[in-house]
Amino acid sequence: MSESATSPLPRPTSLRETALCHWHAAHGGRMVDFAGWNMPVQYASIVDEHLATRSSVGLFDVSHMGRLSVTGPGALEWLESMLTRKVAGIVPGQFRYTLVTADAPAPLVILDDALVSRDTDATDGTPRMALVVNAGNRERVVAWLRSRLPASGVELVDHTLDTAMIAVQGPRAVDVVVGLCPGDSCTRIRSLGNYRGTTATVAGHAAAVSRTGYTGEDGVEVTVAASDAVAVWEAILAAAAPLGGRPCGLGARDTLRLEAGMPLYGHELLSHSDPFALGLGLAVNLEGRKFPGCTALATLKAQKPARVRVGLDLGSKRSAREGNVVLAGAGHTLAGGEVGVVTSGSFAPTIGHAVAMALIEPALAAEGTAVEIAIRDARQPARVVGLPFHRRPAGGGKPPAAG
Amino acid sequence: MLKDVRFAKSHEWISPVAGGVATVGISAYAVEALTDLVFMQLPAVGRKVKAGESIGEIESVKAVSDLYAPVSGEIVEVNTSLPDQLETLGKDPFGAGWIVKIRPDHPAEIDALLDRAAYEALIGSQPH
Numbered sequence: 001m002s003e004s005a006t007s008p009l010p011r012p013t014s015l016r017e018t019a020l021c022h023w024h025a026a027h028g029g030r031m032v033d034f035a036g037w038n039m040p041v042q043y044a045s046i047v048d049e050h051l052a053t054r055s056s057v058g059l060f061d062v063s064h065m066g067r068l069s070v071t072g073p074g075a076l077e078w079l080e081s082m083l084t085r086k087v088a089g090i091v092p093g094q095f096r097y098t099l100v101t102a103d104a105p106a107p108l109v110i111l112d113d114a115l116v117s118r119d120t121d122a123t124d125g126t127p128r129m130a131l132v133v134n135a136g137n138r139e140r141v142v143a144w145l146r147s148r149l150p151a152s153g154v155e156l157v158d159h160t161l162d163t164a165m166i167a168v169q170g171p172r173a174v175d176v177v178v179g180l181c182p183g184d185s186c187t188r189i190r191s192l193g194n195y196r197g198t199t200a201t202v203a204g205h206a207a208a209v210s211r212t213g214y215t216g217e218d219g220v221e222v223t224v225a226a227s228d229a230v231a232v233w234e235a236i237l238a239a240a241a242p243l244g245g246r247p248c249g250l251g252a253r254d255t256l257r258l259e260a261g262m263p264l265y266g267h268e269l270l271s272h273s274d275p276f277a278l279g280l281g282l283a284v285n286l287e288g289r290k291f292p293g294c295t296a297l298a299t300l301k302a303q304k305p306a307r308v309r310v311g312l313d314l315g316s317k318r319s320a321r322e323g324n325v326v327l328a329g330a331g332h333t334l335a336g337g338e339v340g341v342v343t344s345g346s347f348a349p350t351i352g353h354a355v356a357m358a359l360i361e362p363a364l365a366a367e368g369t370a371v372e373i374a375i376r377d378a379r380q381p382a383r384v385v386g387l388p389f390h391r392r393p394a395g396g397g398k399p400p401a402a403g
Numbered sequence: 404m405l406k407d408v409r410f411a412k413s414h415e416w417i418s419p420v421a422g423g424v425a426t427v428g429i430s431a432y433a434v435e436a437l438t439d440l441v442f443m444q445l446p447a448v449g450r451k452v453k454a455g456e457s458i459g460e461i462e463s464v465k466a467v468s469d470l471y472a473p474v475s476g477e478i479v480e481v482n483t484s485l486p487d488q489l490e491t492l493g494k495d496p497f498g499a500g501w502i503v504k505i506r507p508d509h510p511a512e513i514d515a516l517l518d519r520a521a522y523e524a525l526i527g528s529q530p531h
Contacts, residue, residue: 046439046464251465317442317486319462347441347464354441376460376467 018063019164019229029249035136037064040249049252050349053215054390057170057245059237060253062214066138067159067223068145070129071122074153079129082148083116084275084297086285087129090118095195095212097283099275100133100141101293108296109271111144112137113263113283115212117197132165134265148292164229168236169219169256171392176239177202177209177220185209189220203235214253216260217392258355259348261311261387267322268309268343268357277305277359279387307340307359311389312371312382314354320345320373320380326358329370329381339364342373348389355389356382408497409516411473412525416497420510424479427503429461429470431496432526439464440489445481446503452478454512458503470502474512480504 015038025031029040040061042049052058070079080087085098095117102109112133119128133141142158149156168177178186185200189209192198197210205228213219224232237247254264263269263278275284275297286298314320326340340360348355356373364371369384408416414433418426434440442462452458452472459470481503485491492500507513517525 041465042438044438255464317462318444319442319467321467347439347462349464 016064018061019226020061020063020166020233023230023233024061024247024249027247029247032250034250035064035134037135039064040247042249042251043247046249046251046255047349049246049248050255052244052246053170053217053248053252053256054350054392055171056243057168057172057176057219057240058215058248058252058256059233059240059245060167060169060248060250061164061233062167062221062253063160063164063226063229064135065160065165066131066133066135066141067163067165068131068133068142069157069159070131070145070154071126071157072154073126074150075129075155076118076127078150078154079116080289080291082145082291083114084284084291084293085116086289087116090116092118092120093196093198094118095197095210097195099280099283100131100137100144101291101297102144103292103296106272106296108293108300110269110273110275110293111271112141113265113269113280114141117210119197119208120199136266162226163223164226164232166222166224166229166233166236167213167215167219167253168222168240169213169215169217170245171218172240172243172245173217173219174211176236176243176245177222179239180235192220203232205232207232214260214262215256216262216388216390217256254344255346255349258344258346258357259350259388259390261357261389263309263357264344268359274300274303274305276301277307278309305362308362308365309343309387310340310358310360310365311385311387312342312345312356312358312373313385313389314345314356314373314380314382316354316380317347318375318378318380319347319354320356320358320375320382324356325374326360326382327372327374327379328364329372331370332364334364336372339371350390355385357387360384406519409473409513409518410522410525411471411516413469413471413473415471415473417473417505417513417516420507420513424504424506425474425476425510425513426501427473427505428496428501429492430522430526431493434493434496434500437461437463437468440492443486443489445483445486446478448478448481450478452476452505472505473516474505474507475509476505476507478503479506 024040028043032041083098100112115132180203188198192211200209208223320342324342328334342358345356373380446458454475457469
């Protein structure tokens with residue numbers, strides 16, 4: 001991610017490997033450096049991998065994401081004092097999307113976006129919390145959180161290297177995974193609401209399974225011990241392949257999340273972003289709370305943002321890319337003037353043409369507004385549209401969202 | 404015919420001159436490396452170009468790549484059906500997937516490009 005390149009932390013001299021790295025390389029994965037990890041960008045075709053996820057099931061190695069546990073009698077209260085999202089009311093098995101913020105060197109520094117969750121409490125009632133953070137931000141998030149740990153009562157452990165995480169996404173994802181589970185695990189996974197998780201036995205191995213993902217599809221994310229990763233991955237793939245499922249690289253993950261209108265740290269979301277302008281206000285609970293950066297966030301919330309996040313439909317095969325300037329369209333009083341910038345853009349395989357997300361002046365953010373995007377020496381017309389670009393068909397057998 | 408084709412290090416191929424004109428495309432290796440082609444922009448007929456100058460672009464889902472003129476000369480014809488049938492580049496990169504025809508200013512520039520053996524050595528040494 002672009003922000004990690006400017007991090008003061010030293011760059012690793014060699015790339016990190018997930019427990020599945022050798023599997024990817026041995027099965028045609030085109031391996032690239034992603035945030036210091038040797039990851040597959042694709043196996044054969046990004047479009048085929050993308051469409052397989054939309055129509056059936058895609059498997060993604062997301063083990064490069066940071067997995068942290070926060071345990072101890074003070075874990076819940078401490079996270080409540082550190083995260084933008086209210087943690088206090090979270091129940092075992094529940095996940096919430098949050099930002100991780102600091103208040104130095106600027107009054108507000110967004111270090112990452114993350115999922116915070118609560119596992120089943122320990123037998124003595126001690127809460128066991130977990131965070132999943134972006135690969136490119138893991139080290140600085142861990143360093144920041146450690147610097148704020150109380151003297152006792154809370155333990156923070158980074159489990160990224162001793163676990164693996166497999167995202168199984170698509171309309172057949174849950175069927176595929178429960179087919180590998182004994183009856184009690186099967187029942188627990190099938191009954192999971194959105195943003196809920198449980199423990200389970202998957203293909204004979206102990207796993208944590210959550211109804212979460214980053215594709216806009218139904219699906220689960222399966223976390224296992226690193227030593228079990230290849231066996232679980234191969235079992236899921238063997239069950240998925242007859243349904244048209246396939247392994248997918250980070251290229252498809254990016255086009256899927258773009259179509260789903262999901263922000264990506266380092267692109268839409270930056271350390272100095274206004275989360276309210278990005279449509280991430282739900283991740284910031286200010287009422288009666290105190291956490292690093294909360295004062296600056298309250299100020300931002302009360303202000304009118306300079307630029308807001310919108311979707312742009314180009315209707316073309318030519319794509320806009322991050323950094324392309326958005327201009328007011330012909331006929332607008334600002335016609336030809338710079339009014340925004342593209343944060344992510346690509347050909348969208350499900351839609352069949354190019355779409356983009358952009359930060360744009362509120363005066364031009366209404367749906368249907370005509371704009372132009374400067375793409376190299378061309379001016380590409382585009383239209384402001386609502387997000388997401390793609391919404392999965394209703395009635396896919398998914399339990400109602402459970403916040 | 405393929406044995407007489409020359410290659411630029413930037414993966415364009417160019418045919419021998421016939422009737423004052425040489426045909427230009429991109430190699431099967433380049434198509435395979437790009438994958439998921441979605442957009443192509445061709446130059447205007449009549450444009451004078453210098454060797455190494457960008458004459459168009461080819462875009463995949465992941466990225467945009469320039470097409471470079473392998474030699475100096477004038478663009479005399481472009482394959483206008485190609486942008487709507489990009490799969491032709493993968494199916495027949497040295498035939499129906501041709502991109503432009505160019506009238507070289509100095510036909511000897513073609514001979515200075517890589518022959519097939521040298522090009523295969525080049526791509527064999529690149530990480531795929």
